[in-house]
Amino acid sequence: MKTLSNFINNEATLSQSSKKSPVYNPATGEQIAEVALSTAAETQAAIGVAEAAFAEWSKTPAVIRARVLFKFKALVEDNRDKLAELISIEHGKVFSDAQGEITRGLEVVEFACGIPHASKGEYSLNVGSGIDSNTLMQPLGVCAGISPFNFPVMVPMWMFPVAIACGNTFVMKPSEKDPSSTLYLAELLAEAGLPAGVFNVVNGDKESVDVLLTDPRVQAVSFVGSTPIAEYVYSTASANGKRAQALGGAKNHMVIMPDADPDQVVKSLMGAAYGSAGERCMAISVAVCVGDDVADNLITSLKDEIAQMKVGAGTGVTPEPHMGPVVTKAHQEKVLSYIDLGVKEGADLVVDGRNFTVDGYENGFFVGPTLFDKVTKNMRVYQEEIFGPVLCVVRAKDFDEALQLINDHEFGNGTSIFTRDGDTARQFEENVKAGMVGVNVPIPVPMAFHCFGGWKRSIFGPLHMHGPDGVRFFTRMKTITKRWPTGIRAGADFNMPTMK
Numbered sequence: 406m407k408t409l410s411n412f413i414n415n416e417a418t419l420s421q422s423s424k425k426s427p428v429y430n431p432a433t434g435e436q437i438a439e440v441a442l443s444t445a446a447e448t449q450a451a452i453g454v455a456e457a458a459f460a461e462w463s464k465t466p467a468v469i470r471a472r473v474l475f476k477f478k479a480l481v482e483d484n485r486d487k488l489a490e491l492i493s494i495e496h497g498k499v500f501s502d503a504q505g506e507i508t509r510g511l512e513v514v515e516f517a518c519g520i521p522h523a524s525k526g527e528y529s530l531n532v533g534s535g536i537d538s539n540t541l542m543q544p545l546g547v548c549a550g551i552s553p554f555n556f557p558v559m560v561p562m563w564m565f566p567v568a569i570a571c572g573n574t575f576v577m578k579p580s581e582k583d584p585s586s587t588l589y590l591a592e593l594l595a596e597a598g599l600p601a602g603v604f605n606v607v608n609g610d611k612e613s614v615d616v617l618l619t620d621p622r623v624q625a626v627s628f629v630g631s632t633p634i635a636e637y638v639y640s641t642a643s644a645n646g647k648r649a650q651a652l653g654g655a656k657n658h659m660v661i662m663p664d665a666d667p668d669q670v671v672k673s674l675m676g677a678a679y680g681s682a683g684e685r686c687m688a689i690s691v692a693v694c695v696g697d698d699v700a701d702n703l704i705t706s707l708k709d710e711i712a713q714m715k716v717g718a719g720t721g722v723t724p725e726p727h728m729g730p731v732v733t734k735a736h737q738e739k740v741l742s743y744i745d746l747g748v749k750e751g752a753d754l755v756v757d758g759r760n761f762t763v764d765g766y767e768n769g770f771f772v773g774p775t776l777f778d779k780v781t782k783n784m785r786v787y788q789e790e791i792f793g794p795v796l797c798v799v800r801a802k803d804f805d806e807a808l809q810l811i812n813d814h815e816f817g818n819g820t821s822i823f824t825r826d827g828d829t830a831r832q833f834e835e836n837v838k839a840g841m842v843g844v845n846v847p848i849p850v851p852m853a854f855h856c857f858g859g860w861k862r863s864i865f866g867p868l869h870m871h872g873p874d875g876v877r878f879f880t881r882m883k884t885i886t887k888r889w890p891t892g893i894r895a896g897a898d899f900n901m902p903t904m905k
Contacts, residue, residue, distance in 0.1 A: 409440040409584055411447070411608055412591040414454050415601040420447055420608065426581040431497035431730040432718035434768035440581050443609040448576075448616040451605045455547045455574035456622050458602030463544045463572040467521040470570055476597035477566075478514045481507065484593065488586055492557055493719035495583035497729040497770070498681045500720050503558075510562030512853035513871045517566035523876045524571055533903075536888045542880040544572030545624035545648070549617040551638065552587070553630045554580035554732050555684040555792075561587050563857065564627045567875040569603055573624075577606045578617060582732055584608050618642045625879065627870070628652065629686070631790070632816070632862050639865035650866040650878055652858060654790040655818030658691040658799075659847060660807045660833065663699055665823035669845065671706045673823070677847035678796040679714065679774045682731050687819045687841070687848045690791060691780075692798045693807045700800045704755055704778050707796075711756050711774045717763050730770040731793055737770040740793030744775055747786040747797075753778040758794060782810060790816070804829060812838040817860030821847050840864065 409428065410417040420441035428438040443451075462470075481488065489503035498506075516523075526540040550564035557579060565575045579587035584606075591606045607613055617623055618641040625648035628638040632653030642649035659677065661670050677689035694700035717726035731737050741759055748754050758773030772793055780787050780797040787797055801807040811820055821843030822833045830844045840859035843849030851857050851872065858869025868874040 406436070407438040409438055409588065409608060411441075411443060411451070412588055412606040413451050414605070415595040415599075417588075420444070422447065424610070426610070428495060428582065428584070429733060429770075430494055431732055431770045432766050434734065434770060437494070438585070440584055440608045442581065443607050443613050445612050445616050448607050448609060448613040449620060451576050451607045452547055452616070452620050452622050454602045455576050455605055458600060459544075459546055459574045462569075462574055462600060462603050465572070467524060467570070467572070470572065471518045471520050473594075473598050474514055474518045474566060474570055477594050477599070478511060478518065480593045480597055481511060481514070481590070484589075488558060488589060490720055491586040491589060492583070493729070495585055496554060496557060496719075497732055498684075498719055499725055499727070499729050501725060502681050503719070506556055506559045509850070510559040513562050513875075514566045516853040516871060517570040520567075520570035520876075523873070524880060526882075532886070533888075535890070536886060538884060538886045541883040541885065542571070542876065543883055545879060545881055546573060547576065547623050548573045548625045548627070548879060549576045549578065549623050551578045551614060551617065551626065551628045551630070552580060554582040555681070555686070556629075557583045557586045558590065560629050561590065563629075563870045563875075565604060567871060568625075568627075568879045569599070571876060571879040573879055574603045575605065576617065576623070577604070578609055578613055579606065581608060581610065614638070615641070618647070619645045621645070623647060625649070626651075627878070635865050636862075648866075648878060650858075650864070650868050650870060652686070652864050652870065653862060654816055655686045655688075655859065655863055656691060656788070656790055656814055656816045657687060657689050657819045657821075658693050658811045658814075659689045659820070660693045660695065660804075660811070660822040661699055661703065662695050662804065662822065662824035662826065662829060664825045665699075666825070667702060667706065670703065670823050671710055673847040674703075674707070674796070675710050675714075679728050679794045682728050682772065683794040684731060684792055685848070687850055689821070689847055690796060691787065692796060693801050693810060694798060695801050695804060695807050697800060700778070700798055704776070704798060707776055708755060711776060714774055716761070716771060716773060718766055718769070728774065728794060730766075731772055732770065734770055736793070737772055740772050740791060740795065743786055743789075743791045743793070743795060747777050747780070747784065747795075750784040750786060752780045752784060752786060752797070782813070788815075804832070808833065808837060812836075815861060816863045818863035819843070819849055819859065821845075821849060840869070
């Protein structure tokens with residue numbers, strides 16, 4: 406059985422820990438590897454390596470740091486198929502979806518390559534007589550990232566490219582469920598010429614996480630995962646004097662107005678609800694239909710589309726399926742338990758994804774696409790994040806009721822509205838309480854030069870990921886006020902300084 410290593414100081418480093426976690430191929434249900442879960446001492450050692458590398462890397466000119474990232478970007482593009490296969494085998498998403506994940510990650514690398522401009526600060530001449538002011542955007546030191554299983558390449562690339570471009574060093578803790586693709590990114594960074602110790606990967610569980618959250622040498626922690634863990638990460642890191650951005654769960658709503666294009670709605674909703682088996686923090690899991698006619702027509706169309714869906718292994722199958730398995734047996738059981746719960750709560754189970762098997766992959770962790778109608782806001786299947794291929798249809802009498810549903814929900818990650826009416830769309834944009842909003846766009850994930858992040862209990866911390874907020878998060882601003890006097894002023898001035 407292959408044991409996956411850490412990657413420390415530009416070398417694969419096998420943990421000596423006796424704790425092991427299995428890595429599965431979700432399509433077959435077979436264990437394909439194990440990962441050693443690093444001890445606290447091993448995690449502390451990785452932080453020490455990153456701390457030692459910081460002095461030189463932080464003084465490396467930004468343009469040279471950018472050149473390393475340019476080379477890294479080219480290497481990822483050259484090895485895109487291998488990287489996508491690693492994602493698909495360990496996570497389960499189909500190969501083309503894995504390719505798309507890599508593309509979205511590379512967009513952040515491209516943004517980080519512009520760090521000489523993004524971090525150049527500001528300058529003001531003559532803020533007072535003969536006095537100038539300027540700002541410096543300086544690196545923090547050792548930073549850490551803790552990423553989830555659902556995007557083992559994209560989410561780490563939301564974190565470390567901006568961090569190391571800004572002059573920080575980094576310790577990455579990937580999900581123990583699918584760590585191989587993150588480890589491969591580390592190899593490519595080393596091949597691109599990143600100095601030893603600047604980027605390190607530590608596999609581990611809560612023991613390693615707690616070290617990253619409490620070790621005084623770590624200056625900032627970036628996290629993506631469930632809301633309970635995000636809250637824990639944020640509160641623990643903050644209590645230990647660190648910056649923290651912790652992105653949590655979601656229950657993303659799509660509002661469908663009576664004037665929306667029905668075909669556009671159905672095609673968009675199918676991909677947004679069932680792509681990657683619903684294991685996306687931006688997946689649409691609630692369709693809010695304004696009016697019973699809209700809901701009835703949508704249900705009919707969705708049933709027809711779901712009947713045509715192909716579900717199967719993410720790689721090695723032709724033609725490629727639309728959707729693969731969920732990541733683990735435990736997660737499969739969790740999703741199935743939510744379907745049972747929805748039935749018990751009185752929702753109308755229109756399409757049942759339970760007892761779903763794929764020929765030749767009978768032991769895989771598959772859940773069929775599932776559709777509930779007449780879901781109400783008091784049901785747990787509406788309130789809680791299921792993180793699987795389960796779509797709930799909620800009926801609202803008008804726009805105001807639909808908007809209120811979203812605004813009352815504890816999560817505020819992403820949302821969208823489908824309509825032809827500009828006034829309705831504008832009212833939605835302005836008044837909805839969510840961090841990312843789509844208008845006739847089902848999954849409004851911002852481009853890398855904008856920022857990704859939700860509202861309410863979908864995020865903890867004031868700064869979002871990548872874009873300008875990413876640079877702000879991974880740098881510390883210093884403001885300098887200076888004067889070069891031609892003569893010495895007589896006497897001390899005890900008044901409040903003003904620029905006269």
